[in-house]
Amino acid sequence: MGLPRSLTAKLAAQDITEPTPIQTHAIPHALDGHDVMGLAQTGTGKTMAFGLPLVTRLMEAPGRPDPKSVRSLILAPTRELAGQIRDALMTLVKDSPIKIGLVVGGASINPQINRLARGTDILVATPGRLLDLIDRRALRLDGAEFLVLDEADQMLDLGFIHALRRIAGLLPAERQTMLFSATMPKQMEEIAGSYLKNPRRVQVSPPGKAADKVTQEVHFVAKAEKPDLLIECLDKHRDELALVFGRTKHGSDKLARRLEQAGFAVAAIHGNKSQGQRERALAAFRDGRVRVLVATDVAARGLDIPAVTHVYNYELPNVAENYVHRIGRTARAGRDGTAIAFCAPDEMGELKDIQKALGTAIPVASGRAWEVLPDPKAKGRGGPRRGGGGGTAKPGAGAGAKPGGARRRRPRRAA
Incomplete structure (x- = not known):
């Protein structure tokens, strides 16, 4: 697929030898420098679909980030996902000069400020904490060459639409952007229009499709x-x-x-x-x-x-x-x-x-x-x-319920 041997060797050490469908379709476009919009269900290998070409392109253009700047930014909706992205990418940059940083809410901000002062090659961040750091002048985004938005639809679900609009205005116009999502709500078209230029669209499963297994x-x-x-x-x-x-x-x-x-x-x-x-x-x-x-x-x-x-x-x-x-x-x-x-x-x-x-x-x-x-x-x-009458299966069967299930009740709206 055009990946460096050093990366394929690291994948082989993890028993990863065959690409998933989203990786097969997205990686070549990303390696060619195109913006990519990837639609795929969870658990299909999206992290490596953007992680492998990102690390490859950083290796091909060596350089050191300026203080308080980043060469690439990965946005994720939750702390857990951000941490897992960082951990997955760490396996790819081992024994290389590429440095990865993580900034998320719920953790002390001062150590994050101190680490950002030296500059970061790949920064994985949640939108809220990223803007906190920008407001404190601990970070700037005008040097970002690459941007990834992972699980972009969940960022919309969690109310990050205004944060994403603001972050878009802080990024340089000349950059490569990859956006990955499991679904494509209407607001996503606005986000895609703000962030992507002539993207290559990759879809390997219909939105809303459950994992086959x-x-x-x-x-x-x-x-x-x-x-x-x-x-x-x-x-x-x-x-x-x-x-x-x-x-x-x-x-x-x-x-x-x-x-x-x-x-x-x-x-x-x-x-x-x-x-x-x-x-x-x-x-x-x-x-x-x-x-x-x-x-x-x-x-x-x-x-x-x-x-x-x-x-x-x-x-x-x-x-x-x-x-x-x-x-x-x-x-x-x-x-x-x-x-x-x-x-x-x-x-x-x-x-x-x-x-x-x-x-x-x-x-x-x-x-x-x-x-x-x-x-x-x-x-x-x-x-x-x-429902009343007929059938042998009762509501709650197997949980100690009495035949006939629950007593009738007035309808309630879900909380």
Whole structure:
């Protein structure tokens, strides 16, 4: 593919000998100096798709960055993804003069300022902390020759649109830009227009497509019965790594305590945790000291832990595309994985949106779909209730539920 032998040797040492589809299509364009827009699902090797040509081009144009300047900038939406990008690139620049820096929120800013003072070849950053450093005059971007926006759609989801607009104005017009995303929302066209010039578009899977090796299933279960069903499911594979997704920070902590009481080695990560706490939790999960990680959508993208065998959507996401990103945390590096969703009565709307985004129905593992009845208080709107009559599968079956499932309740909107 035109990569230096020194890089291919480092890849071979990691047992990486064949490129993934996104790498096959994106790397040649990037090596030729073109802007690249890459669309691919999570877990398909996007980091190396931009990392290999970036490091190659820096090696071909040796030089030292000026103080407080960067030669290349990589923007990522979350601390976890930024850290993983840095770690992946470190394996490529080992024994070379190329220096990589990391600046993210949740960590002390003064050490970051001190490291930036010497100049940086590759800076991996989250948008908020990057602008903090620019406002403190600890960094400037006018010397950046290369720019990468990774998981750009999630940056929009997290409200970074204004930060991205401001950063675009601080970069030199003459540069090479690579933008990678799993989906292409309407606002992305604006971002692409601001950052890219005549880009080569690479798409290796339809937006919203789930990883091929993920086995999916859904349990229709009353909200109050979810903890017991989760414990029963987790108990079947205690020696394997499981990632459990909730919606809220408080709810994730509460669920983690419940699982700990049930005898599981568990940790929780979310936006209220400090950077140190999140890093320690992820390290313990990676090496198996923690077998169950409870997380909010802060971990839905970028987490690259190939040993994760099961992903549980304990609470369905409000944004259908996030379901795809969540289940993309398993079946990585060519392995198989299982994604299990729990659907309570007030989540039928979310489930329908998810299945629409997937273009297929998720197989039912237990229970039966909650019936959506008209809401007399809102014309044209409905709330989910349990369907009645017939069938042997009951909502919450296998979780100690009584036949017939949950009692009827007034419809509620999802939080």
